[in-house]
Amino acid sequence: MTTADGRPRVLLGVAGGIAAYKVVEFLRLLTESGHAVRVIPTPSALEFVGAATWAALSGEPVTTGVFDGPHDVPHVALGRSADLLFIAPATADLLARAAQGRADDLLTATLLTVRCPVVFAPAMHTEMWDHPATQANVARLRERGAIVLDPAVGRLTGADSGKGRLPEAQSLYDVARVVLARGQLPLDLAGRHVVVTAGGTREYLDPVRFLGNRSSGRQGWALATTAIARGARVTLIAANVTLTPPAGAELVAVGSARQLGLAVTAAAAEADVVVMAAAVADFRPAHPSTTKIKKGVDEPTFLDLVRNDDILASLALGRRPGQVIVGFAAETDDALANGRAKLAAKGADVMVVNPVGETRGFERTDNEGVILEAGGRETEVPLGSKEALADSVWDAVARCLGPERTSR
Numbered sequence: 566m567t568t569a570d571g572r573p574r575v576l577l578g579v580a581g582g583i584a585a586y587k588v589v590e591f592l593r594l595l596t597e598s599g600h601a602v603r604v605i606p607t608p609s610a611l612e613f614v615g616a617a618t619w620a621a622l623s624g625e626p627v628t629t630g631v632f633d634g635p636h637d638v639p640h641v642a643l644g645r646s647a648d649l650l651f652i653a654p655a656t657a658d659l660l661a662r663a664a665q666g667r668a669d670d671l672l673t674a675t676l677l678t679v680r681c682p683v684v685f686a687p688a689m690h691t692e693m694w695d696h697p698a699t700q701a702n703v704a705r706l707r708e709r710g711a712i713v714l715d716p717a718v719g720r721l722t723g724a725d726s727g728k729g730r731l732p733e734a735q736s737l738y739d740v741a742r743v744v745l746a747r748g749q750l751p752l753d754l755a756g757r758h759v760v761v762t763a764g765g766t767r768e769y770l771d772p773v774r775f776l777g778n779r780s781s782g783r784q785g786w787a788l789a790t791t792a793i794a795r796g797a798r799v800t801l802i803a804a805n806v807t808l809t810p811p812a813g814a815e816l817v818a819v820g821s822a823r824q825l826g827l828a829v830t831a832a833a834a835e836a837d838v839v840v841m842a843a844a845v846a847d848f849r850p851a852h853p854s855t856t857k858i859k860k861g862v863d864e865p866t867f868l869d870l871v872r873n874d875d876i877l878a879s880l881a882l883g884r885r886p887g888q889v890i891v892g893f894a895a896e897t898d899d900a901l902a903n904g905r906a907k908l909a910a911k912g913a914d915v916m917v918v919n920p921v922g923e924t925r926g927f928e929r930t931d932n933e934g935v936i937l938e939a940g941g942r943e944t945e946v947p948l949g950s951k952e953a954l955a956d957s958v959w960d961a962v963a964r965c966l967g968p969e970r971t972s973r
Contacts, residue, residue: 572599572600572601573599573601573648573649573745574600574601574603574646574647574648574649575595575600575601575602575603575647575648575649575650575651575741575745576602576603576605576643576647576649576650576651576675577591577592577595577602577603577604577605577623577651577652577653578605578606578607578650578651578652578653578655578659578672578675578676579604579605579606579607579610579614579619579652579653579654579672580606580607580609580610580652580654580655580656580658580659580672581607581608581609581610581612581613581656581658581659582610582613582654582656582688582689582731583613583722584653584654584688584730584731585606585610585613585614585654586613586614587653587654587731587733587734588614588653588654588731588734588737589614589618589622590734591653591734591737591738592604592619592622592623593622593734594734594735594738595738595741596622596623596624598738598742600745602625603623603625604619604620604623604625604627605627605628605629605643605671605672606619606627606629606672607629607659607670607672608629608630608670610629611629628671629670629671629672630670630671631668631670631671631674641678643671643675643678643679644675644677644678644679644680645678645680647679647681648681648682648745648748649681649682649683649684649741649744649745650675650676650679650681650682650683650684651683651684651686651737651741652672652683652684652685652686653685653686653688653731653737654686654687654688654689654731655685655686655687655688655713656687656688656689657687657689657693657694657696657699657702659672659673659685660685660687660699660702660703660706660713661698661699661702663676663685663702663706663711664701664702664703664705664706681749682712682744682745682747682748682749683710683711683712684711684712684713684714684740684741684744685706685711685712685713685714686714686716686731686732686737686812686813687703687713687714687715687716687729687731688716688729688730688731689716689729690722690725690727690729691725691727691728691729693729694716694728694729695728707755707756707796710752710755712740712744712752712793712794712796712813714732714740714793714812714813715728715798715813715814715815716728716729716730716731716732717730717731717732717733717810717812718730718816732810732811732812732813733809733812735809736809736810736811736812737812739790739811739812740790740793740794740811740812740813743790743791743793743794743952744794746952747794747795752795752796753795753796753959753963754792754795754796754797754959754962754963755795755796755797756796757796757798757837757838757966758797758798758799758800758835758836758837758838759792759797759798759799759800759836759837759838759839759840759962760799760800760802760829760832760833760836760838760839760840761785761788761789761792761799761801761802761814761840761842762785762801762802762803762804762825762829762840762842762843762845763780763782763784763785763786763788763789763801763802763803763804763806763842763843764780764781764782764785764803764804764805764806764843764844765777765778765779765780765782765804765805765843765844765845765846766778766804766805766819766820766822766824766825766843766844766845766846767804767805767820767821767846768821768822768846768848768849768850768853768873769821769850769853770850770853770854770858770868771853771854771855771856771857771858772854772855772856772857773857774857774858776846776848776849776850777805777846778844778846778927779844779927779928780804780843780844780927781806781808781927781928782803782804782805782806782807782808782843783808783929783930783951784842784893784919784932784951784954784955785801785803785806785840785842785843786801786806786811786951787950787951787952787954787955788840788842788955788958788959789811789814790811790812790814790952790955791952791955791956791959792955792959793811793812793813793814795959797838798815799811799813799814799815800814800815800817800832800836801814801815801816801817802817802819802825802828802829802832802843803816803817803818803819803843804818804819804820804821804824804825804843804845805820806818817832821846821849822845822846822849822873822874822876823849823873823874825843825845825876826873826874826876826879829841829876829880830876830879830880833880833884833888834885836888837887837888837889837966838888838889838890838891838962838966839880839888839889839890839891840891840893840958840962841876841877841880841890841891841892841893842891842893842917844895844927845873845876846873847872847873848870848871848872848873849870849871849873850868850869850870850871851869851870851871852869875911877890877892877911877913878910878911878912881911881912881913881914882912887966889914889915889962889965889966890912890913890914890915891913891914891915891916891917891958891961891962892907892908892911892913892915892916892917893916893917893919894907894908894916894917894918894919895919895921896918896919896920896921897920900918900919900920900935901918901935903918904916904917904918904935904937905937908937908939913939914938914939914965915936915937915938915939915958915961915962915965916936916937917934917935917936917937917954917958918934918935918936918937919932919933919934920933920934930950930951931948931949931950931951932948932949932950932951932954933946933947933948933949933954934946934954936957936958936961938961938964938965939965942961942964944957944960944961
């Protein structure tokens with residue numbers, strides 16, 4: 566329920582973990598972008614960041630218990646008013662209490678009253694995240710319709726590193742923004758494992774030069790973020806991308822077409838959907854030099870190239886029953902005709918025809934295209950955000966999956 570002045574209402578739950586300090590920046594991003602935010606910390610969260618900080622940055626009162634202003638029945642009032650409940654960090658304890666349906670503080674009580682989308686951003690040590698009890702709690706929350714992000718991999722408390730780090734504030738904000746945009750639409754990718762490739766491969770001529778392309782990876786990032794907002798588990802295979810990883814995605818970094826092919830083939834073995842959004846080089850140097858090629862010293866007079874494997878065609882040929890394969894056709898001319906031919910030749914279920922050029926497609930925040938489905942349906946997506954194109958792709962994927970297919 567938006568506020569009287571039209572601002573989306575976000576409830577920001579904060580559990581008692583050291584990662585709470587990172588949520589201060591997340592709160593700032595929400596408020597500065599026009600969202601009305603009420604922070605609901607647990608009592609232990611205030612041991613890490615005090616109530617004064619949350620109140621000052623949100624402009625709203627901060628309480629932790631259901632007996633603070635009981636005449637207003639705060640957990641019910643807050644739950645009815647919310648467009649989104651986002652909990653970060655979600656500790657192992659908070660996940661356990663939420664899964665059990667406990668209501669022993671204002672945050673968990675509010676969890677039982679909200680009917681808006683709920684997102685948990687877990688943060689804890691790797692051993693706690695991997696524990697069967699935590700994984701069972703996460704599975705239960707997901708079954709109930711909550712979005713539980715996978716934690717990031719990186720530095721934890723002290724010298725420890727591993728899976729359990731809270732994603733960066735900008736990545737959390739991107740998920741919140743996309744979930745809010747979807748509103749009460751169903752999580753039609755819940756329980757699905759999707760693999761998305763992004764960026765552009767590099768084929769090295771020598772240790773310092775390569776054949777590459779202008780892909781920034783933004784379209785793949787948009788596909789990953791929107792899939793997460795629709796409930797999917799996402800593996801993102803990124804070729805030479807410098808963007809902050811999307812919150813909730815498992816990131817696999819690759820460089821060349823051959824590396825990407827190996828990574829996506831391995832990830833696709835247990836995936837429901839594979840989306841090949843990366844700009845993969847069709848060719849590579851036949852004889853790359855192990856040292857820098859110098860002018861006047863073994864200077865090449867021509868470039869001998871060999872063809873890389875067709876990853877998309879291989880995936881389509883070797884797909885599991887029920888698996889959906891999506892390709893991208895980046896075209897500079899006769900885009901629709903070339904895209905239709907590519908859809909037929911590759912054996913994919915969906916082909917996204919993407920017009921590109923000096924000022925189109927690459928290195929931009931907007932995109933356009935036509936989504937072709939093997940059954941003959943064609944959907945034109947006008948120039949807009951890359952997330953809008955991504956959502957249209959997932960709409961097509963959902964149609965291909967159908968309600969009768971079950972996730973592995």
